[in-house]
Amino acid sequence: MLKVTYIQYDGTAHDVFxxxxxxxxxxxxDNAVPGIDADCGGECACATCHVYVELEWLNKTGLxxxxxxxxxxxxxxxxxxxxxxxxxxxxxxxxxDGLVVRLPEDQH
Amino acid sequence: MNAPVHFDPLSDAHxxxxxQFDPSDPKLYQDDIYAPYFERLRREDPVHWRENGxxxxxxxxxxxxDIMQVETNPQVFSSDxxxxxxxxxxxxxxxxxxSFISMDPPEHDEQRKVVSPIVAPMNLQKMAGxxxxxxxxxxxxxxxxxxxxxxxxxxxxxxxxxxxxxxxxPFEDRHKLTYWSDTVTADVNxxxxxxxxxxxxxxxxxxxxxxxxxxxxRANSEPRPDLISMLAHGEATRDLYKKPQExxxxxxxxxVGGNDTTRNSxxxxxxxxxxxxxxxxxxxxxxxxxxxxxxxxxRWQTPILHMRRNAVADFEVGGKQIRAGDKVIMWYISGxxxxxxxxxxxxxxxxxxxxxxxxxxGFGIHRCxxxxxxxxxxxxxxxxxxxxxxxxxxxDEPERLYSNQIHGITSLPVRIPA
Numbered sequence: 001m002l003k004v005t006y007i008q009y010d011g012t013a014h015d016v017f018x019x020x021x022x023x024x025x026x027x028x029x030d031n032a033v034p035g036i037d038a039d040c041g042g043e044c045a046c047a048t049c050h051v052y053v054e055l056e057w058l059n060k061t062g063l064x065x066x067x068x069x070x071x072x073x074x075x076x077x078x079x080x081x082x083x084x085x086x087x088x089x090x091x092x093x094x095x096x097d098g099l100v101v102r103l104p105e106d107q108h
Numbered sequence: 109m110n111a112p113v114h115f116d117p118l119s120d121a122h123x124x125x126x127x128q129f130d131p132s133d134p135k136l137y138q139d140d141i142y143a144p145y146f147e148r149l150r151r152e153d154p155v156h157w158r159e160n161g162x163x164x165x166x167x168x169x170x171x172x173x174d175i176m177q178v179e180t181n182p183q184v185f186s187s188d189x190x191x192x193x194x195x196x197x198x199x200x201x202x203x204x205x206x207s208f209i210s211m212d213p214p215e216h217d218e219q220r221k222v223v224s225p226i227v228a229p230m231n232l233q234k235m236a237g238x239x240x241x242x243x244x245x246x247x248x249x250x251x252x253x254x255x256x257x258x259x260x261x262x263x264x265x266x267x268x269x270x271x272x273x274x275x276x277x278p279f280e281d282r283h284k285l286t287y288w289s290d291t292v293t294a295d296v297n298x299x300x301x302x303x304x305x306x307x308x309x310x311x312x313x314x315x316x317x318x319x320x321x322x323x324x325x326r327a328n329s330e331p332r333p334d335l336i337s338m339l340a341h342g343e344a345t346r347d348l349y350k351k352p353q354e355x356x357x358x359x360x361x362x363x364v365g366g367n368d369t370t371r372n373s374x375x376x377x378x379x380x381x382x383x384x385x386x387x388x389x390x391x392x393x394x395x396x397x398x399x400x401x402x403x404x405x406x407r408w409q410t411p412i413l414h415m416r417r418n419a420v421a422d423f424e425v426g427g428k429q430i431r432a433g434d435k436v437i438m439w440y441i442s443g444x445x446x447x448x449x450x451x452x453x454x455x456x457x458x459x460x461x462x463x464x465x466x467x468x469x470g471f472g473i474h475r476c477x478x479x480x481x482x483x484x485x486x487x488x489x490x491x492x493x494x495x496x497x498x499x500x501x502x503x504d505e506p507e508r509l510y511s512n513q514i515h516g517i518t519s520l521p522v523r524i525p526a
Binding site for chain 1: 176179180213217220221224225227228229230232462464465469471472473475477479480
C-alpha cells in the first residue's frame with residue numbers, strides 16, 4: 001500500500017493508503033476524502049478530480065502531455081494552476097509513495 | 109365515429125420492427141412514451157441505424173459506455189457546425205449559427221475559456237446569497253390551497269432572473285430572454301409561433317439588435333463580471349459582434365444553457381418526487397439529502413435529450429462500423445437509464461452513493477459549463493421549499509414540449525396545501 005496525503009482547501013490533511021496501480025482519484029473516492037467529486041468515474045471527461053501536486057512531487061507525477069485530453073479538460077477549469085492534474089490520470093507507483101496533493105476550493 | 113383506440117407504448121415498443129423505429133420523433137417525448145423503445149434498443153440494437161427518419165438518417169447511441177466513448181473522442185466525432193453541428197435537425201447553411209459548442213478545438217477552447225470564469229467556485233459563492241433571497245421571495249408569493257402552474261410561477265421566473273443577472277440584462281426586460289431561448293430551441297413542426305427557419309431568424313434579429321446595443325455599452329466601459337462584458341473584452345471573442353450569426357449563436361447557447369435546462373429540472377423534480385412518494389417522505393424526514401437529490405433530479409429529467417456528433421473518420425462503436433460523414437446521435441435520455449452504466453438506473457433514488465455519475469451535462473470537452481451553477485440553483489430551491497412547505501402536490505399530469513432536443517415540461521399544475 002502506498003501513502004497519499006490529500007490536503008483540503010481549508011488545510012485539513014487526510015492520509016490514505018492506496019494499492020499500487022489505482023489512481024489518486026480512486027484513493028480519495030474509496031476513502032471518502034471530501035473535495036474530489038469524480039463525476040465521470042475516471043474517464044478523464046469531467047475535470048472534477050482536479051488536484052494541485054505539491055511541487056517536490058511534480059517531477060515524479062509529471063504534467064499532462066501537451067494536447068492530451070487531460071490538458072484540455074484542465075484548461076477549462078478557472079482555478080487551474082501550473083501544477084494542476086486530474087487525479088484520475090495519476091496511477092500510483094512505488095515511486096509516488098508519500099505523494100502530497102492539495103485540493104482546489106471547489107470542483108467545477 | 110371510431111371509438112378511441114388505446115395506444116399501448118409498451119406493446120408497440122416490443123412489436124415494432126426496429127428499422128421502422130424513429131427515436132427522433134418528438135411525439136415520443138411530448139407523450140412521455142420513449143422509455144420502452146429505448147429499453148428495447150439498449151437490449152437488442154444499442155447502436156442503431158435509422159434510414160430516412162423524420163430528421164434524416166442517423167446512428168442512435170443508447171448505452172452509457174458507448175456515449176462516453178463518443179464524448180471522449182472529439183477528433184473522430186466532430187461538433188463543427190459546418191459538418192452539421194450538435195443538434196439532430198439539419199439546417200441550411202444560412203440558418204446555422206456557430207457558437208463554441210458547435211466548434212472543435214482549438215476554436216472551441218479559446219472561446220469557452222472566455223466565459224467559463226463566470227461559474228468559477230468563488231463567483232458561485234457570491235451569487236448564492238442573491239439566488240437564495242430571490243428564491244425565497246418567489247416561494248413566499250405562491251398561493252396556498254389552490255391549484256397553480258409551477259412552470260411560469262416558479263421554474264421560468266427563477267431561471268429568467270438568474271439569466272438576467274448573468275448577462276447583467278435590464279431586469280424589466282428579462283422575459284425577452286425566455287422568449288428568445290424558446291425561439292432558439294423551438295421545433296418548427298410544434299405548432300407554435302416559430303413555424304419556419306425564416307421566422308426563427310426574424311425573431312432572433314430582435315435579440316441581435318438588443319444585444320448589439322448592450323455589447324457596445326459594455327465594450328466601452330471597464331470589464332465587469334457579466335457574460336456580455338466578458339465576451340466584449342475577451343481576446344478570442346471581442347470581434348464577435350462583427351459576425352452576427354456567430355454572435356447570435358454564442359448568445360443563444362448561453363441563454364438556452366442557462367434557461368431550459370434548469371427550468372425543466374425544477375419542474376421535473378416536483379414531478380419525480382410526487383411520482384415517488386416514499387422518496388419525497390425520505391426527503392422531508394432528512395432535508396440534508398438535497399445534496400444527492402439534486403443530481404438525481406437532473407439525471408431523472410435529462411433536460412437535454414440528445415447531442416449530435418459528426419463522424420470524420422471510420423470508427424467502431426458497440427460493434428457497429430460508423431463511417432466518416434455519418435450523423436451520430438447520443439441519446440442521453442437512454443444512457444441515463446442504462447442499468448449497465450448506472451446501478452438501478454430505472455429507479456429514482458434520492459440518496460445514491462454517486463449521484464453525479466450521469467450523462468445529463470455531457471462529458472468531455474463540451475461538458476456543460478454551468479453544471480455547478482445549475483446544481484446550486486436547484487439546491488437552494490429545494491432547501492427553501494423544504495423550509496416552507498411539507499408538500500407541493502401534483503394535481504394533474506404535466507404537459508410536455510414537442511421536441512427531440514429539450515426534455516421540456518410546459519405546464520405543471522400543483523397545489524400547496526393550505
